[in-house]
Amino acid sequence: MKVLKSLGVHAIILSAVAFALYPVLWVVSLALSPNEPPGAIPWPSDPSLDALSEVVLRQDDEGTYLFLMQTGASLLVAFATAFVAILIATPAAYALSRFRFVGKDASLSALLATQMFPGVAAAIPLYLLLDAIGLIDHLGGLVLVYATTAVPFAIFQLRGAFDGIPRDLEEAAMVDGATRLQAFRLVVLPTVRPALAVTALFAFMTAWNEFILAATFLSREEIFTLPVVLQRYVGEHRAQWGHFAAGAIVVSVPVMALFYWLQRHLVGGLTAGGVKG
Amino acid sequence: MLAGPVTTKPDGNALALADVRKQFGETTVLKGIDLAAEDGELVVLVGPSGCGKSTLLRCLAGLETPDHGTIRIGERDVTRLPPKERDVAMVFQSYALYPHLTVRRNLAFGLELRKTPARTIDKRVTEVAGMLGLEALLDRYPRELSGGQRQRVAMGRAIARRPSLFLFDEPLSNLDAALRTEVRIEIKRLHHQLRTTMVYVTHDQEEAMTLADRLVVLNGGVVEQQGPAIDVYREPATRFVGSFLGSPAMSFLPAEAKEGTLTVGDATFDSESAHRGPCTVGLRTHDVVVDPDGPLTLEVRVVETLGHATHAHGVVEGHPFVARLHGDQRPAPGDEVRLRPVYVHLFDPESGARIRR
């Protein structure tokens, strides 16, 4: 009876795993056998790494490995976005968790509101803005836009994490001789490290997966981010799905690695992220 | 290093509070606290929850700024100083150990902040660890410790700093009863060893009585009474203080005082008080003795057997009453026991103030 029950549990979970894995395998087999669409069982019929190597080892006239440069640009943008977003959001989230101040509720509502407005509407005004400060066609401009887009959610997320830390801890540090800033840096921040990592991961993903703004703002191929590069395999008349799938794998791997690395923190690191007024 | 105004008013007090007031929004938590402690004294702030004792402690630590009044530690007016400049150490109810640091680093944290030389830090940590028996735990993280061990680390962290004033915020409330008594004695011992002024907040009257050199009873944001613990116990200044100290609590009976006698309902007994008119009689459990001719009749409802004594809970003249009997006397519920008062506290029925003889 017990064995049966446990088998049942495993069967349910395994079917969920199959549901989760199926499309991923489908993309993988498409990438490995671009000329033969995968059937019911996503397994490459005639596996070859041609598409993958064509995508990854693409060179321009000067022999530069474009895709590698673009991967570098993407990584740079994504990591910088995560860093800047955390840098901006952390102190604000801390203040929103710890201090009472005039305008606190209003600013929380404003932050929440930014999450509700469809972002595409802001593309052209943003273009003009970045152009005015000379950051069009510049990875820095992209980082700035992504980071600020990621800030509101990061603030909610981190505020929840700070709420979970007893005030006693920083008060102890302050009685021990720390300034508010030292208590924040030496005691509070190290304690919320898991939440910081998870928040950084989300900011990273914001930048890593974004297409429309990157395609609009960037005009030099060597600094294209990967989603823009990928999109080029889906043209007006021709779609090179094998190449797209191959690129998709390359794009997904770093995020998967980060997820794997952070998955322990993901559970719990998220619960705190609340939107409670 | 010591910024802030320095007053030169040598009255020898280690700690002096004058008319300290604090308000949170609409609620007034401290309504003008005056308090003084001599150097090396262990001051216990006791009171029911919400009485303002924790807020007062936080004002001492610098975690809250009073709206009004002054706080002096030693010779310095610290009312507006941030915590780091007050040279105080605090033990929190939750211990507030830094979860990301080992016990050793927890103990050293305050010293590191003050840029103490590494050798001195090492020496102090070893010394404190020895004092509290933490040697074997130095490289563990707080999450790997038991409740009692965490409590010791919290105290150790305060001691390592060698502050001029220790603050304890209900440090024993998260421990089980046996451990609580043990640590209580430990604190007493440390106080003797260190000879530093300590302010200790608790809501537990027994803890307060056993620890205090000077007992301060707070209620509703005002000091009801302060003084040596035994004096406060013996001569409670108000009905509240009487009821708060001692367990089981003091019983109260409405009475009428006449020439040499007190009348409670149908019962009358002798009194030495000069007071005349209505009053409230306060009787601690041990202020009555069993006497077949005693004026008071206790209708017993519940009996608690402690072995060395028996607590008889019941009603006297329609009012709840507890008497402490000898361990050999064990009445059954429903029995009537005649009692004779041997010591009587009198309180004003209106204000609750003690009626002096």
Added chain:
Amino acid sequence: MTRALAALALVLASALPARAEPIRLWHAYGGAEEAALREAVREFERRTGEEVDLLAVAFGAYLAKLESAIPTGRGPDVFIDAHERLTTYVDAGLLRPITGDVPDSLPPESLAPLRQGDALYGLPLSLKCAALYLNTDLLPETPESLDALARAQLPEGTFPLVMEAENGYYVAAILHSLGGQLLTDEGEYGFEGEAAERTASWLAARVSDRTIPDEATGELVQRLFASGDAAAAISGPWLAPDLPEGLHWRVVPLPPLQDGGEPLEPFLTVEAAFAASQPEGDERGNAEAVEALIRFLAGTSGSRIRATVGRQIVADEEAWGDSRLGHDEFLTTFRRAASRARPMPTHPRMRMTFVPVQRALRRVLRSGAPPAEALATGSRDFADDTRPPPAERDPMPLLLVFGLLMLALVGWWIHKARDPAVRLAIKHSIPAYKWVAHAFLAVAVLVIVPLLVGAAVSLFAGRGRDLHYVGLANYADILTARGGDLLGDRSFYIVLLVTVLWTVLNLLLHLGIGVALALLLNRPKLRFKGPYRVLLILPWAVPSYVTALAWKGMFHRQLGAVNAVIESLGGDPVSWFAHFGTAFTANLATNVWLGFPFMMVVTLGALSSIPDDLYEAAAVDGATRWQRFRRITAPLLVPSLAPAVVMGAVWTFNMFNVVFLVSGGEPGGSTEILVSEAYRWAFTRGQLYGYAAAYAVLIFLILALWTRATVWVGTRSKRRAPVGATT
């Protein structure tokens, strides 16, 4: 506002020192065509000493990029695009006429489509039109007509012909041969009436007798022809590079529909190099070099390279004198086909016919609607898409109201600032402000201001950049369903209903699956917990645009894995995007796949904070497993899950990627949700930015109301809760 910002940008840009910059050339080519263009450009550089920067722009972002970049002086000097967008570009002021000489070798008929009024805006590079690809193993003889093709003797399971039967671009070839046209010369919608009905009936008959596969996309055309499963294909020169080595094939110009009829007349697209305009006062002063580049690319030398390397059907006549080109059957056939093709009208409404035509054809081919009725809906759609913008209004009243509001606000602030209590509170807030200031500044400048500007656009109407103030007319139009049936096609209310259904079902499934899996994974004695968790989080880690495209592929009628599974189980393949129910299900499946890991992880976190002794206490009280879940787990999960649900609702409500990429609104826009509908108005129904912006503002208002409501309900239920849950 926009103009002011642009002017500001101008001033800043002109302050920078001028330097000799390379010529910037943008294109959307890939593969051999891109290689050929590069080679031609290198040749030009070698000859002239000029430097050229090439940029391959993703096709999906081409127009948006040109529109935003050119007016700020950050666009290309030259860009390559099809001629049919000429009028759009000219109207948007993105082009500069060609002033220099035009090579004599360019035939006048290839220049004509590039003229607007007296001005010539570009030089033709290559000609593109559809032709008939024949598998010579299956069809050694060239068929007389498409009907003859249908009668050909072929192996079982082979389609005689594969073509994109729902795509107006290809269907137009048939229409033209029957005397119809998609857009009349006056810019009126043409896909109705007799010729159109005959076209649609012919296609419907061919699909139903399995001459043509149903729901054929470009991808399917390529796959079927490449694998030999289709004997013939109608496609353009772009099909050739994707055909495998061993396949024997050739091309012929499109034959007539029936024996002896007029040959099909496909659309001709002239790909041209255009000279981009330069913002006034910011001219780059390289006009001559730019024209030299365009002349070179279009001229004989450039054409030779593009034809030999890129297999382009070049317009330049002298280049064909090269014997290698003159004897190349593929190229010459397409050249012949092009000479008989009909240049696509450059009218800006041209591009707007394709979507209505496609919708009409799908109604006929997928849902079996009678042609006349289905074609009428196409006409209605077109009329709806191209209706004139609301009349210009005087902005004064709104400015006045706005000004008064601001004044009142400022007055109120001053009034409040006089209150000493408020002053004190502000004084006490100063330390906190130091912690939040930079974040709010950044968010305000880079998020809120652009969003407000975006929102302000909703008060304007017009197409593209040609905007005028119309007050609240856009909102009035949306809320009255543009004067049509409030519950009719494309009505705001219907889309809202679909969006709400979409959000609710998604959340229920996310929650149901997420919580169920979390409960299973939380069982104390479960083995392989770690690996399970990692695998179940996987969907979250894959970028959503990849996921969406993968799922779209899996739901493909012929090639998709889902139908393959159904067929392997003995079922009939489902035409997923032909009906609302199935298309909606496909979207739902995709988004559920994307979203359940989030809820699972949140639930796992919440579960780990529920103390075990609660369960023990309940077990002692004799609670069953279900009662324990119902009475303990569920109530304790609510506080942790509530914020995730509110957030999840907002995200799902605005989940553009899935709807846009999976169903694309099919069938007939019925699975569109509010955001994707807004996107359609902005980008595929003729750039009604103002209208789209009004949609965005309405979305915002709905979501703001929803979160307000949840907060209100939340505080109320908290008040009712007996003993606070341990949080």
